[in-house]
Amino acid sequence: MEQLLQNIKQCRICDAHLPLGPRPVVSAHPDAKIVIIGQAPGTKVHASGIPWDDPSGNQLRKWLNVSVEDFYDATKFAIIPMGFCYPGKGKSGDLPPRKECAPEWHELLFDELKQVELILLIGAYAQKYYLGKLAKKTLTETVKNYNDYLPRFLPLPHPSPRNRFWLIKNKWFEVEVLPTLQARIKKLI
Template sequence: MTLETVLTEIAQCRACADELSHEPRPVVRVRRETRLLICGQAPGRLVHETGLPFNDPSGDRLRGWLGVDRETFYGHPAIGVAAMAFCFPGTNPKGGDFPPPSRCAELWRPLLLSHLPRVELTLLVGSYAQAWALKAERKANMTETVRAWRDYLPAMLPLPHPSWRNTAWLKRNPWFEAEVTPYLRQRVEQILRP
């Protein structure tokens, strides 16, 4: 099976169709050349509508952390995005989006990752991605996991979600932008260098 076959099967997946209030639209953007893999939790409503991952204000903040512009983010073959769930899970009436259904990662993640052998750095964006990838190695909460970022290098780097909802978290944790962001930009520059 090729990566193209896997991506075609993912695009046709309807495993969660009965649980969603909308038509599934899996959003995954990877290539054989992917060296930087960004793993968030699930597409948001705007991403669902446009089919572009991180095509929202959180994507603007993430691109700032990476030190890349929009054109590079979407056009460079070394950058890939594959969230824990590939479809928008819907909006929770209590606020925010529903969590990513675990079924998606169970169905697709190992197969997809097996077809991305060039990945050098995986960004674990948010607690769901950290829980799945780090398992028992993750700390008591997202803050402590991100604070221990050096423990997971060079293959993985945990990050908070770049959502506006985390603006207060970023203000309470200035060490993130003082320590983690410069390292991340340096690694991304190395990865994208020809």
């Protein structure tokens, strides 16, 4: 696993497309029981090199009901984005994750992660990649039907502050999904 993580951190596969240059961000350990698959690092995470080291990460930890120490304990949580580097700025936020990363690295990582019991799919990119045809037409429908994907997967919206209107509009998420999420996390860590 250590060699694989070093290989990922030295990856330059899409260097020409990265406005801030490559800085792959990933965290994993063979004992991890939970995998968090998000989109791609933002500028704050690119600068720090620490996954989810931003307001989205603060919100995600609240949703999971875990401490910072537990969250960054790689023996508990593997943190694997769809795109390992900051992809750049688009018209309405960051660009989508680069498409090279997941096919290049995810299978190799999962080959080392033999203890995984739960995979959190954060956002539409992760959900479409991992659920394929089982994903519903929209992220909202996929998240609302989270029971269809348990016990292996649990789809979530992105915890970005930009999604506050989605959370306001979809109160069922806090009432139905978060208690299930928190119970599963508590059991596994």
